Amino acid sequence: MRQSILAGDLAPHQPLDAAQIAQHQECESWVVEHAFASLVEEGLVEPDGQRVKSLTKSEALDLIEVHRGIRLHAVELGAPRLTSPDVANLRELRTAMQGAIADRDGRGAGRISAAFNQVIYGASGSAELMRILESTDPAVIRMVNLAVMRGRFDPMLDMLQEAVLRAAEQRDHRGIVEQYVRTWARFQLVVEDVHDDDWPDWG
Numbered sequence: 001m002r003q004s005i006l007a008g009d010l011a012p013h014q015p016l017d018a019a020q021i022a023q024h025q026e027c028e029s030w031v032v033e034h035a036f037a038s039l040v041e042e043g044l045v046e047p048d049g050q051r052v053k054s055l056t057k058s059e060a061l062d063l064i065e066v067h068r069g070i071r072l073h074a075v076e077l078g079a080p081r082l083t084s085p086d087v088a089n090l091r092e093l094r095t096a097m098q099g100a101i102a103d104r105d106g107r108g109a110g111r112i113s114a115a116f117n118q119v120i121y122g123a124s125g126s127a128e129l130m131r132i133l134e135s136t137d138p139a140v141i142r143m144v145n146l147a148v149m150r151g152r153f154d155p156m157l158d159m160l161q162e163a164v165l166r167a168a169e170q171r172d173h174r175g176i177v178e179q180y181v182r183t184w185a186r187f188q189l190v191v192e193d194v195h196d197d198d199w200p201d202w203g
Helices: 002-007 017-023 028-043 057-081 083-103 106-122 126-151 154-169 175-191
Strands: none
Touching: 002 057, 002 126, 017 028, 028 106, 028 126, 057 106, 057 175, 083 106, 083 126, 106 154, 154 175
């Protein structure tokens, strides 16, 4: 269920039927109820467990403000520590992203983007920072996927990866950080530019 919500297969406001899900997954209803409780804690399901949580424009902007700082710190730590295998991994993911965009696979582009970022975050070598990122990833991944699925962010993800890969190949650590700073600023503008009347369908 978590992956379905993050990918946008289960849309904001969509009702959740625990009995139906338990039957479909061939498990006991208490297992589904436990999963609902975890998803409520992650901010993906409404507190009553009856539907997928909406994401208001104000909440999205707050998420950007909070998570930008955490993730930029991870990039600042990870960029100087990228190894040759890390750069090779980034190169492979970059090729995969180009394929996803060519196929207009928004969900695939979102997953590849998360994996690309994870390479750089992981290079930080900080287990505590990675734990924090892992605990906050669902909300951020969902927000980015919602944007990607609506065609609002694909070009920016594409340009970010191209610029970051080029900087990584040149060992330009500061250039990597600068690209992420620009991308977060651009993403904030994307969210701010969504008209309030369009927001219920967007989030």
